[in-house]
Each structure stands twice: as C-alpha cells, then as structure tokens.
Amino acid sequence: MEPAGRVLSIAITTGEPAGVGPELTVAALAQAAERWPGVTFSVLADRDLMTERAGASAWLSGSALIEIEHHALSVPAKAGTLDAANGRYVLGLLDTAIDGAMSGRFDAIVTAPLQKSTINDAGVPFTGHTEYLAERTHTPRVVMMLAGSGERPLRVALATTHLPLKDVSAALTVDGIVDTLDIIHRDLKAMFGLPQPRILVTGLNPHAGENGYLGREEIDVITPALVRAREMGIDAPGPYPADTLFQPRYLKDADCVLAMFHDQGLPVLKYATFGEGINVTLGLPIIRTSVDHGTALDLAGTGRADAGSLIAAIDTAVAMARHRRAA
Structure with missing residues (x-):
C-alpha cells in the first residue's frame, strides 16, 4: 500500500478498438484490488466499448480505484475489423496519457497494442509507440x-x-x-x-x-x-x-x-x-510499459486472448514508479 497522499496513478491506453486491448484491460484490472492495492488506474477508452467487451456493465463495481476516462470512438468498433476512421481516436488516447504523465497527473502509462496501419490510413504518419513517445516528449534518444x-x-x-x-x-x-x-x-x-x-x-x-x-x-x-x-x-x-x-x-x-x-x-x-x-x-522523462504482442485481431471479442503480458506490464510500471519515487 502506498503511503497516505502518495497513491500511484497509472494510465492505461486501450489501443486499437478492433483488437484485444479493451478486453485484456478488463481481464487484467479484474485483479487490481488484490494485485495492486492502493494504486489508482485511469482507463482511457470509449466507455460503451469497454462495457461491450466486458460483457457486463458493472465490471468496475466495487473498485473505486479504477475509472474510465471516456474518449468517444469516431465510429462504432467491431471486434476483428479495422476502421481507419478510429485511427485518430487511438492516437488521442496516447496523447492524453503522455500529457498526463508529463504533467505529473500519471506516474506511469501502460499501453495496449495499437495498429500502425490504421493510424497511417487515417492520414497520420506513424512508425510506432516508441518513436512517437520520443517525439512527443522531445527526447532525442x-x-x-x-x-x-x-x-x-x-x-x-x-x-x-x-x-x-x-x-x-x-x-x-x-x-x-x-x-x-x-x-x-x-x-x-x-x-x-x-x-x-x-x-x-x-x-x-x-x-x-x-x-x-x-x-x-x-x-x-x-x-x-x-x-x-x-x-x-x-x-x-x-x-x-x-x-x-x-x-x-x-x-x-x-x-x-x-x-x-x-x-x-x-x-x-x-x-x-x-x-x-x-x-x-x-x-523517456516518463514511465511507459507495454505488452509484447500485437492487436491479435483474430482473437478480439472471442474471450480467448491471454492477459498475462498486460498484467506483467502493469506489474512493471507499478514497480518502476515506486523505484523512481524512492530514489
């Protein structure tokens, strides 16, 4: 448990809405109270999308340390089917997380997988999370x-x-x-x-x-x-x-x-x-962790995607934030 007044705040970007990111976030944070006591989580996503992928509207009930910060999809998302119209939505989630971490609102950000092609098809040149984070935080290397x-x-x-x-x-x-x-x-x-x-x-x-x-x-x-x-x-x-x-x-x-x-x-x-x-x-001047896999479009919406990597990414983000705070 974090000391009083020093609760860690972690942002989670849910990534490509047609991929497994939203449902993996639900599955990972089902363990939040037990695994990360005293840590608050801000889930950056479309609220209706998260409710749909959770399979029940009350997936957050009883956990005051988790909140969804609503960002509206540009168009409805269908599991497994990419739509370039949502490319800027995905990038908007990442921008919010970066800005929040740079301002001190978030102690770390954890990113679910995104689809590079969707962002590029939306008209935004995009190489990957790593390069984008460097550019947005003005980090030369x-x-x-x-x-x-x-x-x-x-x-x-x-x-x-x-x-x-x-x-x-x-x-x-x-x-x-x-x-x-x-x-x-x-x-x-x-x-x-x-x-x-x-x-x-x-x-x-x-x-x-x-x-x-x-x-x-x-x-x-x-x-x-x-x-x-x-x-x-x-x-x-x-x-x-x-x-x-x-x-x-x-x-x-x-x-x-x-x-x-x-x-x-x-x-x-x-x-x-x-x-x-x-x-x-x-x-980076901020803490960022992520999963080691992609959007897994073939698994999206099936309930068969494994949240192990996202759980490990959250574990590491929390540990890194605690080490930085103690340094």
Missing part, C-alpha cells in the same frame, strides 16, 4: 527494451529499432551505442533498483565479425563504444557473437543484453517469454 519476468528476468534492449536490415550498419555509431548504454545503465539503476547493471553487448555480424573477416563494425564501431562506456563506469562487456550469447552460463550474471537490431535479440526474448513478456521504453 530512447531505447526499446523487452523483458521477461521472474527474479532475474531476461532483458533485451536494442541499439536500433524499426529499420530495414540494409540500413542497420549505417545507423550504428560509436556515440549512438555509448548513449544507448548510458540510458540503459541509468534507467536500470533508477527504476529497476539495480545498483550496478551488467549489460552484455552483441556484435552485428556472424561470429561478431571474426576479427574483421566477416565485417568490421565490431572493430570500428562497437568495440570503441564499449571502451568509452567502460571508462564512464558502465559494465558493458562484449561484443559477443549473438548466436552463442543467449545461454544460461552467460546470462546468469547479466541484467540486460544490448542487441544491435530488432530481429537479432527479440526472437530469442519472445520465444522465452511470449505471453508474459513486456516492452519498456527507456530514456
């Missing part, structure tokens, strides 16, 4: 990190995010990798309570370049970045071949792995944790 659960969870952060593979090498710079490691180091200390995080760093090429035979990025960019990072007091060994790094004997003493590109690290993470993993955006 953010880091995408996915994580599992447990006493020592597997965490994988990315040096580059949503880039074509052909553009990754050019996007890797010494300064960029150093800045990324600094963000991971600082946020793992401040919001995860890790006094001296150990961050294992992959190479880019097969066998980490094999001494330049399979590529020079390790020699020219990654290794110089790690030398500089260690001079700053960051525990960042590497670069390691990515095909052998993800083994218990290496990971047992690691707090995070920094992978060079999206599909280098995330397939391993998602294989190990899917359904219970989460996405965290590091480097």
Whole structure:
C-alpha cells in the first residue's frame, strides 16, 4: 500500500478498438484490488466499448480505484475489423496519457497494442509507440527494451529499432551505442533498483565479425563504444557473437543484453517469454510499459486472448514508479 497522499496513478491506453486491448484491460484490472492495492488506474477508452467487451456493465463495481476516462470512438468498433476512421481516436488516447504523465497527473502509462496501419490510413504518419513517445516528449534518444519476468528476468534492449536490415550498419555509431548504454545503465539503476547493471553487448555480424573477416563494425564501431562506456563506469562487456550469447552460463550474471537490431535479440526474448513478456521504453522523462504482442485481431471479442503480458506490464510500471519515487 502506498503511503497516505502518495497513491500511484497509472494510465492505461486501450489501443486499437478492433483488437484485444479493451478486453485484456478488463481481464487484467479484474485483479487490481488484490494485485495492486492502493494504486489508482485511469482507463482511457470509449466507455460503451469497454462495457461491450466486458460483457457486463458493472465490471468496475466495487473498485473505486479504477475509472474510465471516456474518449468517444469516431465510429462504432467491431471486434476483428479495422476502421481507419478510429485511427485518430487511438492516437488521442496516447496523447492524453503522455500529457498526463508529463504533467505529473500519471506516474506511469501502460499501453495496449495499437495498429500502425490504421493510424497511417487515417492520414497520420506513424512508425510506432516508441518513436512517437520520443517525439512527443522531445527526447532525442530512447531505447526499446523487452523483458521477461521472474527474479532475474531476461532483458533485451536494442541499439536500433524499426529499420530495414540494409540500413542497420549505417545507423550504428560509436556515440549512438555509448548513449544507448548510458540510458540503459541509468534507467536500470533508477527504476529497476539495480545498483550496478551488467549489460552484455552483441556484435552485428556472424561470429561478431571474426576479427574483421566477416565485417568490421565490431572493430570500428562497437568495440570503441564499449571502451568509452567502460571508462564512464558502465559494465558493458562484449561484443559477443549473438548466436552463442543467449545461454544460461552467460546470462546468469547479466541484467540486460544490448542487441544491435530488432530481429537479432527479440526472437530469442519472445520465444522465452511470449505471453508474459513486456516492452519498456527507456530514456523517456516518463514511465511507459507495454505488452509484447500485437492487436491479435483474430482473437478480439472471442474471450480467448491471454492477459498475462498486460498484467506483467502493469506489474512493471507499478514497480518502476515506486523505484523512481524512492530514489
């Protein structure tokens, strides 16, 4: 329980209305009183949509710590069927959450999955949650990190995010990798309570370049970045071949792995944790966590979607907010 006058407030954006976000929010918050006592939740959504997906109008009864902040859909939403007319509605939920977190109204935001194509089809260029959060908070560099659960969870952060593979090498710079490691180091200390995080760093090429035979990025960019990072007091060994790094004997003493590109690290993470993993955006002035899956249009409205990832995302948001408050 939070101390008197210091109750945490968490905003939940319910994401794409045709997807599983609304019903997963209902399922997750059914555990709110028991799992997160003393924490208040603001569900940003269309109230009628939430009632429909809950299957009963009284899903909030008896829980004064949960409220729906009503945002009207542009057009009625049908489970499993996308409609670009609701693209700006989805973006509006995210804007409200960001503004509330920046003003101090919310201690953290948790985002259910959205559909990038719907927002783009509504006429708004949109790459993803991570990039949009960086732009709206005027943050020059953010880091995408996915994580599992447990006493020592597997965490994988990315040096580059949503880039074509052909553009990754050019996007890797010494300064960029150093800045990324600094963000991971600082946020793992401040919001995860890790006094001296150990961050294992992959190479880019097969066998980490094999001494330049399979590529020079390790020699020219990654290794110089790690030398500089260690001079700053960051525990960042590497670069390691990515095909052998993800083994218990290496990971047992690691707090995070920094992978060079999206599909280098995330397939391993998602294989190990899917359904219970989460996405965290590091480097922001606000706390943001999310699920590790998409809108699952085929499951929307069926009652078969698993809320485990959203529950884990809320768990982490609450824990991060408490660590930040105590720091």
